Amino acid sequence: MSTNRPGRIRYGTVGEPVPGTEVRIDEGEICIRSDLVMKGYWNAPELTAETIRDGWLYTGDMGRFDDGYLTILDRKKDLIIRGGFNVFPRDVEEALVEHPAVATACVVGRADDLHGEEVVAFVALRGEATAEELIAFGKERLGGYKYPREIHMVDALPLTPVGKVDRKALRELLAMQEGAKT
Numbered sequence: 001m002s003t004n005r006p007g008r009i010r011y012g013t014v015g016e017p018v019p020g021t022e023v024r025i026d027e028g029e030i031c032i033r034s035d036l037v038m039k040g041y042w043n044a045p046e047l048t049a050e051t052i053r054d055g056w057l058y059t060g061d062m063g064r065f066d067d068g069y070l071t072i073l074d075r076k077k078d079l080i081i082r083g084g085f086n087v088f089p090r091d092v093e094e095a096l097v098e099h100p101a102v103a104t105a106c107v108v109g110r111a112d113d114l115h116g117e118e119v120v121a122f123v124a125l126r127g128e129a130t131a132e133e134l135i136a137f138g139k140e141r142l143g144g145y146k147y148p149r150e151i152h153m154v155d156a157l158p159l160t161p162v163g164k165v166d167r168k169a170l171r172e173l174l175a176m177q178e179g180a181k182t
Contacts, residue, residue: 013069030063031056080109085145095141101127106165121148
């Protein structure tokens with residue numbers, strides 16, 4: 001629904017809406033209206049009603065507009081709300097991989113009685129680092145509510161069949177670890 005046209009490229013964005021497409025941000029979520037948008041899900045009227053409202057497709061992606069260029073920030077379902085503040089996992093992941101010992105990182109939320117959710121990171125290392133060192137590193141680079149309070153070291157992050165980090169598998173691993181503690 002958007003493109004970076006030749007001669008009008010803005011790196012870090014997905015470009016400007018294509019002609020005939022309207023894009024808006026509703027409470028942080030990217031919404032699209034166009035003749036190109038699907039009419040609904042096959043035999044799933046409830047899911048269709050949840051996703052398409054008043055002709056607008058709610059994408060599930062969080063984003064922002066800057067001078068007509070659309071930037072995708074993260075998936076809505078991955079957003080962590082810690083103490084009333086929004087934490088985009090991507091921001092935390094990008095900060096953690098700046099550490100020379102971190103090869104890859106993935107951040108998920110964990111339920112927390114005090115803050116609603118807590119920021120938890122899974123990291124695969126290429127060098128030596130402790131969880132405490134990485135927490136301090138994150139705290140230096142991120143706002144006080146954003147840095148991870150827990151770091152789990154893994155040999156490699158699990159991937160989906162299309163090569164994306166499998167956040168669902170990491171959430172399940174976290175739930176199993178929580179269950180083992182009780």
